[in-house]
Amino acid sequence: MQIQYILEVVGTGFFAISGALAANDKAQPDWFGAGFIGFITAIGGGSLRDILLGSYPLVWINDINFMYAIIIGVILASIFFKVLIRLRKTFFLFDTVGIAMFTIVGTEKALSLGVHPVIAAIMGMFSAIMGGVIRDVLTNEIPIIFKKEIYATACLSGAMTYLILDYLNIERNFNFILSALLVIAVRIVAVKMNLSLPKFIKEDKAP
Amino acid sequence: MQIQYILEVVGTGFFAISGALAANDKAQPDWFGAGFIGFITAIGGGSLRDILLGSYPLVWINDINFMYAIIIGVILASIFFKVLIRLRKTFFLFDTVGIAMFTIVGTEKALSLGVHPVIAAIMGMFSAIMGGVIRDVLTNEIPIIFKKEIYATACLSGAMTYLILDYLNIERNFNFILSALLVIAVRIVAVKMNLSLPKFIKEDKAP
Amino acid sequence: MQIQYILEVVGTGFFAISGALAANDKAQPDWFGAGFIGFITAIGGGSLRDILLGSYPLVWINDINFMYAIIIGVILASIFFKVLIRLRKTFFLFDTVGIAMFTIVGTEKALSLGVHPVIAAIMGMFSAIMGGVIRDVLTNEIPIIFKKEIYATACLSGAMTYLILDYLNIERNFNFILSALLVIAVRIVAVKMNLSLPKFIKEDKAP
Numbered sequence: 001m002q003i004q005y006i007l008e009v010v011g012t013g014f015f016a017i018s019g020a021l022a023a024n025d026k027a028q029p030d031w032f033g034a035g036f037i038g039f040i041t042a043i044g045g046g047s048l049r050d051i052l053l054g055s056y057p058l059v060w061i062n063d064i065n066f067m068y069a070i071i072i073g074v075i076l077a078s079i080f081f082k083v084l085i086r087l088r089k090t091f092f093l094f095d096t097v098g099i100a101m102f103t104i105v106g107t108e109k110a111l112s113l114g115v116h117p118v119i120a121a122i123m124g125m126f127s128a129i130m131g132g133v134i135r136d137v138l139t140n141e142i143p144i145i146f147k148k149e150i151y152a153t154a155c156l157s158g159a160m161t162y163l164i165l166d167y168l169n170i171e172r173n174f175n176f177i178l179s180a181l182l183v184i185a186v187r188i189v190a191v192k193m194n195l196s197l198p199k200f201i202k203e204d205k206a207p
Numbered sequence: 208m209q210i211q212y213i214l215e216v217v218g219t220g221f222f223a224i225s226g227a228l229a230a231n232d233k234a235q236p237d238w239f240g241a242g243f244i245g246f247i248t249a250i251g252g253g254s255l256r257d258i259l260l261g262s263y264p265l266v267w268i269n270d271i272n273f274m275y276a277i278i279i280g281v282i283l284a285s286i287f288f289k290v291l292i293r294l295r296k297t298f299f300l301f302d303t304v305g306i307a308m309f310t311i312v313g314t315e316k317a318l319s320l321g322v323h324p325v326i327a328a329i330m331g332m333f334s335a336i337m338g339g340v341i342r343d344v345l346t347n348e349i350p351i352i353f354k355k356e357i358y359a360t361a362c363l364s365g366a367m368t369y370l371i372l373d374y375l376n377i378e379r380n381f382n383f384i385l386s387a388l389l390v391i392a393v394r395i396v397a398v399k400m401n402l403s404l405p406k407f408i409k410e411d412k413a414p
Numbered sequence: 415m416q417i418q419y420i421l422e423v424v425g426t427g428f429f430a431i432s433g434a435l436a437a438n439d440k441a442q443p444d445w446f447g448a449g450f451i452g453f454i455t456a457i458g459g460g461s462l463r464d465i466l467l468g469s470y471p472l473v474w475i476n477d478i479n480f481m482y483a484i485i486i487g488v489i490l491a492s493i494f495f496k497v498l499i500r501l502r503k504t505f506f507l508f509d510t511v512g513i514a515m516f517t518i519v520g521t522e523k524a525l526s527l528g529v530h531p532v533i534a535a536i537m538g539m540f541s542a543i544m545g546g547v548i549r550d551v552l553t554n555e556i557p558i559i560f561k562k563e564i565y566a567t568a569c570l571s572g573a574m575t576y577l578i579l580d581y582l583n584i585e586r587n588f589n590f591i592l593s594a595l596l597v598i599a600v601r602i603v604a605v606k607m608n609l610s611l612p613k614f615i616k617e618d619k620a621p
Binding site (some may be wrong): 258259260261322323325326340344347348349350352353359360363 | 443447472481552
Binding site for chain 2 (some may be wrong): 051052053054115116118119133137140141142143145146152153156
């Protein structure tokens with residue numbers, strides 16, 4: 001559990017970095033704005049999950065280490081911006097590991113509160129993606145998850161896998177790693193092969 | 208109460224259908240995105256009401272039937288899209304019945320938690336309209352309720368009517384039906400006669 | 415405390431007025447829409463703070479006077495629109511006093527619930543600015559706090575000052591007034607001198 005806690009805190013810091021960088025692409029905020037958006041990106045998903053579940057206190061309000069990770073993340077993002085941009089591929093990997101981890105952590109937390117597995121899967125997905133959705137809404141973009149790339153669906157498939165393996169009494173740590181790896185694999189394969197889900201409704205072809 | 212419960216579950220499914228269709232008009236989401244927006248549209252209003260009131264657990268988290276209704280709604284929306292588009296008028300009716308019912312259900316729930324009637328009326332309106340508002344924000348539209356049509360005001364007038372009749376000790380089921388019918392009537396008359404509220408502030412005429 | 419309560423209620427009404435006027439600049443809503451946006455602007459920040467902290471019931475749900483202040487504010491905004499527009503400078507002052515007060519009230523409330531001072535400062539800032547952020551999101555604008563003017567940072571500096579003076583055992587009323595005055599001073603100086611924070615990341619100059 002010690003390792004997982006460290007990963008969660010560090011992962012939150014990474015989310016803040018990627019939030020601040022993504023915000024800069026769009027709205028060209030000042031220092032404060034970039035930090036604010038990084039902060040919202042990092043805490044948004046987990047906060048929404050806990051508010052919907054009525055699980056208080058919120059993780060980042062209860063444990064100040066998450067806040068410190070966010071503050072450090074935003075500062076690093078600004079100082080090492082040019083390096084970070086060049087490391088875009090490394091970053092994609094960090095982001096993917098991050099959403100994988102948060103998906104399973106969120107699923108477990110919801111499950112531990114006694115909700116139905118379908119709800120737990122949604123809460124796992126929310127933990128991973130809703131910070132980014134809120135960031136996109138604040139910067140006046142249509143959230144990317146509605147438009148392209150297999151992102152939220154990767155999280156959802158990992159959450160469902162975790163729930164099935166949990167139901168089959170697979171050992172918890174093994175299950176955690178396996179399900180998280182599935183999220184990572186689905187996301188990487190989807191991006192590499194430029195996969196996307198079919199459009200909800202096909203556009204009519206001109207006659 | 209049995210009938211009301213069935214209506215609520217079915218109504219939630221209808222909200223998911225109309226949310227998915229409305230999302231498709233705007234953002235052309237993939238399958239997942241349309242389902243996600245349908246889901247948010249269906250649960251958004253009631254969730255916001257319950258979070259503001261601190262009433263846990265949220266209805267759809269506590270009772271999985273609502274989730275099933277949403278999933279079925281989204282699948283039906285996709286399969287029968289062309290039929291549903293042709294049934295636009297029928298759909299308008301379903302939507303109107305839906306907001307009428309959710310307005311009164313939400314008003315009753317808030318009242319049962321002991322809040323002031325003015326707050327209860329707002330919570331009833333929120334139950335009916337805020338799912339659509341959140342949908343519009345996510346798809347980067349200015350929520351329609353700020354721009355035209357008597358929509359939220361129909362809900363508010365129904366909620367206030369319910370509260371007045373409740374204060375006058377009118378029998379509950381009779382009151383429920385009467386107030387809901389008022390919402391429906393106001394909405395239909397407003398659309399048929401193309402009524403709208405006056406602009407908040409008149410635009411200055413050029414000299 | 416009596417004076418502070420009256421100031422809070424009146425301040426909420428002022429927030430509703432400025433929300434309704436700001437909404438009118440952008441989305442040209444009808445009467446209902448302007449009132450709705452004024453309402454959201456007035457209650458948004460405090461509601462978000464209380465929801466994040468799990469502090470129920472929300473202030474405006476518990477005490478109907480806040481709701482009355484909002485309703486009166488919106489009605490006044492509409493009737494006296496032309497006068498209010500001409501009073502823009504007076505209004506800027508009221509708004510500035512309002513965010514100063516709400517910042518310190520929010521910081522105190524969070525602190526009284528036992529959170530870490532860093533969290534308390536964020537909650538104080540949220541109380542003051544998030545109503546306006548939600549208003550901007552609903553009217554499809556990029557929230558101004560991400561773009562220009564020292565606004566949220568003025569609140570944050572006031573909240574931090576309060577926390578430091580509180581730590582140094584400065585008398586509460588004196589601390590309240592001093593920290594609020596700092597918010598007001600920072601904001602006024604920033605606007606007068608057209609100060610802004612540096613951009614998060616400088617735009618690349620063309621070679």
